Amino acid sequence: MGSNFIHHPDGWVGxxxxxxxxxxxxVYPASFQDSNGDGWGDIPGLISRIDYLHRLGVDVVWxxxxxxxPQQDMGYDISDYQAVYSRYGTLEDVDQLIEVCHSRGMKLILDLxxxxxxxxxxxxxESRSSKTNPKRDWYIWKPPRYDSAGNRMPPTNWRGYFAGSTWTWDEKTEEYYLNLYGPFQPDLNWENAECRAAIYDVAMRFWLDxxxxxFRIDTVNKYSKRTDFPDAPITCPDVPHQPAPEMWCNGPRIHEFIHEMQTQVLGPYNAVSVGELSNTPLPEQxxxxxxxxxxxxxxxxxxxxIRLGTGNLFHGxxxxxxxxxxxxxxxxxxxxTFIEGTDGWHTVFCxxxxxxxxxxxxGDDSTPELWEASAKTIALWQITSTGTLFLxxxxxxxxxxxxxxxGIEEYKDVESLGFYNEVLETGDEKRIQATLHGLxxxxxxxxxxxxxWDDSPNAGFTEEGVTPWMRVHDQYRELNAAKQLDDPESVFSFYAKALRLRKEYRDIFAHGPFxxxxxxxxxxxxxxxESDARVSSSTTEDTDTKRKALVVMNFTKSVQECPxxxxxxxxxxGEESLLMSTVRSGQLALETCDELKPWEGRVYLNFRP
Incomplete structure (x- = not known):
């Protein structure tokens, strides 16, 4: 049941x-909590909700x-690394956020x-001001190519993440600059040592001090590009720009660059780092x-x-x-399993x-019953998985x-609109509808x-009468935090209790082999x-048997036989014991039940705590 949890007395071991x-x-600040009634979330709003996160069991706010x-990509287009966007607050607000986190035993990381x-x-x-500017080489500039008819062409045929070419023409200096994302996001040239040194100082040490x-480090494996800049193979013959992640992901100097970042900045500050590693599908990579x-x-x-269900990353x-x-x-x-027997580590997120x-x-959000059941089962899956948990x-x-x-008018994201407008130009109605379905x-x-947050106007995100930057969900009166905080068997309460158990049984859940x-x-x-002996040597009464947990989850809307x-x-x-279940109190005699309800999840132990 949602409240069917057994306390483990040993606590954290090792x-x-x-x-x-x-x-x-x-925390996505624009959408978390608006404190001043401008319809845009901000840092003071986050500060006002820190105790909510503390109650949940959060250790680190990202x-x-x-x-x-300029907010053309919701802050992933930075114009000043040492200033705060005015709608979010001030440097002093960040200082206060650091203080309120630390005073509660919590930590704070930023996006890099x-x-x-x-x-x-x-x-x-400066870089685009002239070809002789000292910062010209801080970005990646290339001269144009020309076809047989004399038409100007980009330096390569690479397609960007937001549709179109990865190259943007600059009229003033008559060269192209590289932008893997939008034309408003020129790529820095990590081959330039002065540029790297400035990044470490301006974007990292400033905040660590x-x-x-x-930091959570954005696009961490894209800093080293192929410097010979070849064309990508033609894999989509009907379009001018071709998918080319092999030209910029996991490039020839990437490990050198990240090791330098670690030894010069992250290590000396004892700063935690988690990198966004895209297009790297093999464990050995x-x-x-x-x-x-x-x-x-x-x-x-x-x-x-997390990419399951998506089509081709660059087309469709x-x-x-x-x-x-x-x-x-x-x-x-x-x-x-990829870290077993290694000195590596993993993350858990969905x-x-x-x-x-x-x-x-x-999960299944088609009915209130299946929504709650599947949300709890997803929580159970995440909380019992090996690695550091991210919510x-x-x-x-x-x-x-x-x-x-x-309708599409409610979609604001530059990527969503880029893909939609691209397919709209084709006039292919079937593909347009398929894209809308996917969106x-x-x-x-x-x-x-x-x-x-609650059932008040604008869901408590901002004041009544204010138009938020994105529309509030129609069902906020039925689905909100305040309603769940008062329910000991809500999705929120399930997460809070299960997070405590994850730490109490860290040797099994956070560290244990899968x-x-x-x-x-x-x-x-x-x-x-299974318990990781490096974290805890606790065993069952039989000293030859490690502590184990069996996680059983029904991922359907039908009753299934329990194994x-x-x-x-x-x-x-009869020696096994039930540690937790997603089912609400009184619905089943859980320990003797041979059937799993729709979207029910359970965790059993091979010992009695």
Whole structure:
């Protein structure tokens, strides 16, 4: 049941890096809490909600970009690394946020966006001012090519993430500059040592000196590009620009650059680091970034699982591709096991600011009953997984995608609109409708609608009568934090209790080896977690048997047969014990029930606490 939790008296055992056991919580500041009635979330609003996060069990707040910016990509286009965008607040507000976090035993990390800047950044303004400017080489400039008819062409045929070419023509100096994302986001040239030194000083040490505890590092594997700039192979013959991630992801000097960042900045400050590692689907590619011996990053986000359902990353990304449960399980197994026997580490997440809501993608939000059940089961899956746990704002109350009835006019994201407008130009009505369908499931916009605090106008995000920057979800009166805080068996309460158990049983859940059972079962997600002896030497009464947990989850809306629990755990029947379940009190006699309700999840132990 939602309240069927058993307290484990041993608490945290052993020692390890603090961030391995921590719960990180991402705050998207524009959408979290507006304090001054301008319809835009801000840092004082976040400060006013810190006790909410503390009550949930958050150890580290990750604040998405709040730096000075023209806001063409929601702050991922930075024009001043040392200033705060005025609608978010001031430097003094950040200082206060650091203080209120630290006073509660919490930490704060910021987003580090240093693959590119805004085209309004002073560095780029200098760089584009002339070919002889000292900062010209701080960005990547190339002369044009010309076809046989004399028409000017970009230096390569690479396609960018937001559609179109990765190159933008500059009339004044008559060269192209590289921008993997929007034309307003020119890429910095990490080959230039002076540029790297400025990044370390201006964008990193400045904030670490103020007391920030580390960084989530945006696009961390894109700093080293192919410097010979070849054309990409023609894989999409019907369009002029071709997917080319192999030209800029995991480039020839990337490990040199990140090791330098670690040794010059992150290490001396003892700053925690988590990198965004895209287009890196193989464990042997990822491990060098997170190996402790390599001294690069503490951990990274790998996106194979969270990308399930998306189409081609560069063409047709939002043409939704349905997937079976077995596909999800294969990805989870790969990334739950890839660090075993190594000195690497892993992250656990199923939501962020760049994806649709987990309960709408991996769960079932079609009815209130299935919404709550699947939101709790997703929570159970995340909380019992090995690695550092990252939650995204609203995940803990089961926030869902924007209603399907909302039109394209409610979508604000530059990527969503870029892909939609591109397909609109084709006039292909079938493809247009398929893209709209995919956007309703996958778009980045879903995670960015205002947080649903209560049932007052504007969901408590901003004042009554104010028009928020994004529309508030139609169902905020039924789904909001205040309603769940008063319910001991709500989604929020389930998260809060399960997070405490994750720490109490850290040797099993945060650190324990993972073993997938029944990989082809399309209804049940079942795995064994075993105690990691490096974290805890606790065992059951049989000293030859390690502490184990069996996680059983029904990922369907139908009743399913519960597997043989004692057999899976390797103990005598009746010796297993139920640690937690997603079902509300009084609905089932859980320990004797042989059936799993729709979207029910349970965790059994092979010992009695």
């Amino acid at each position: 020692t390890t890096a603090w961030w391995k056991d921590a719960v990180f919580y991402q 604040l998405s970009p709040m730096f000075e910016s 966006v240093v693959n590119h800047t805004s085209d309004q950044h002073p560095w780029f303004k 103020r007391g920030v505890d580390g 990822v491990l060098p970034y997170v190996s402790a011996a390599a001294r690069e990053l503490d951990m990274v986000f790998e996106f194979s699982m 990304k939002y043409i939704y591709q349905p997937f079976p449960l077995s596909a999800l399980k294969r990805h989870v197994e790969t990334w739950q 939501e962020n600011h760049d994806n649709g809501r987990a309960v709408s993608r991996f 995204y704002q609203g995940q803990e109350i089961g926030m869902r995608n924007m209603p399907e009835s909302w 309703r499931i996958l778009a980045r916009d879903h995670s960015r609608i205002p947080f649903q 073993k997938l059972l029944e990989p082809e079962n399309e209804a049940l997600f079942i795995y064994i977690k 043989d629990v004692s057999g899976a755990l390797g103990c005598r029947k």
